[in-house]
Amino acid sequence: MNFAHRGSLTEAPENTISAIKKAWEHGAKGIELDVQLTKDQELVIIHDHKFNRISPGVPGKVNDYTLEEIQRIDVGSVFSKSFTGERLATLDEVLDVVPREVILNIEIKNIPLIHEGIEAILLDCLKNRNREDNVWISSFDHLALKNVQEQASHYPIGLLFYYRMLRPWDYAKQSGLEVNSIHPNEVYVDEEFVTACHAAGYKVYPYTVNKKHDYDKMIAAGVDGVFSNNPDIFGTSN
Ligand code: G3P
Ligand code: CA
Numbered sequence: 001m002n003f004a005h006r007g008s009l010t011e012a013p014e015n016t017i018s019a020i021k022k023a024w025e026h027g028a029k030g031i032e033l034d035v036q037l038t039k040d041q042e043l044v045i046i047h048d049h050k051f052n053r054i055s056p057g058v059p060g061k062v063n064d065y066t067l068e069e070i071q072r073i074d075v076g077s078v079f080s081k082s083f084t085g086e087r088l089a090t091l092d093e094v095l096d097v098v099p100r101e102v103i104l105n106i107e108i109k110n111i112p113l114i115h116e117g118i119e120a121i122l123l124d125c126l127k128n129r130n131r132e133d134n135v136w137i138s139s140f141d142h143l144a145l146k147n148v149q150e151q152a153s154h155y156p157i158g159l160l161f162y163y164r165m166l167r168p169w170d171y172a173k174q175s176g177l178e179v180n181s182i183h184p185n186e187v188y189v190d191e192e193f194v195t196a197c198h199a200a201g202y203k204v205y206p207y208t209v210n211k212k213h214d215y216d217k218m219i220a221a222g223v224d225g226v227f228s229n230n231p232d233i234f235g236t237s238n
Contacts, residue, residue: 001225003030042067043091110141156180169200
């Protein structure tokens with residue numbers, strides 16, 4: 001089970017409807033995207049907490065702007081002139097275009113901004129849209145995942161890890177959460193790591209695996225899937 005990371009970000013501006021459409025048009029069975037809250041508490045799909053990388057010249061942070069203001073920001077032209085005018089997507093817009101059989105891994109991006117209450121807003125959105133199946137929820141903010149699980153226990157939960165940690169599978173066990181999967185940075189994943197996670201009952205999905213050579217290495221180590229900017233490495237059948 002592999003995920004197109006932030007949509008298909010080599011083909012279109014990351015986390016936009018174009019990138020997300022491209023991912024599933026290519027047959028991706030899973031799509032990963034990042035959610036944050038606007039000033040008026042709307043769910044918007046964006047990775048960074050600022051705009052300088054995707055729309056240079058726009059000051060401030062995501063939650064300094066209302067959704068209406070954010071939807072006036074061009075985030076396409078930095079990627080390519082042909083995407084000029086592309087806007088950030090809302091989660092609602094994503095749910096409108098992504099077929100139900102595609103698994104969405106929604107990452108709650110709660111660092112460096114802590115979006116108080118984002119868990120309940122996300123869960124309400126999914127419930128109201130009747131989109132409670134085929135959605136996984138992950139975060140580097142494990143407290144946010146605890147809040148999710150206390151409010152809606154049926155979503156598969158993925159613990160994201162950036163740095164190398166001592167025995168993260170033990171950490172997952174003692175967290176008190178019902179953890180489905182561990183999502184580590186690929187740089188330290190090897191067979192020993194994967195075996196230990198599996199023995200503890202967790203699946204392993206490293207990020208961000210972009211080269212075929214690295215993908216093959218991860219598969220040889222026994223991972224259950226990967227997040228990739230370059231879904232070509234695993235073809236469209238996985
Ligand atoms: O969910 C995997 C990966 O997206 C986590 O890192 O920084 O790309 O959101 P990042
Ligand atoms: Ca992410």
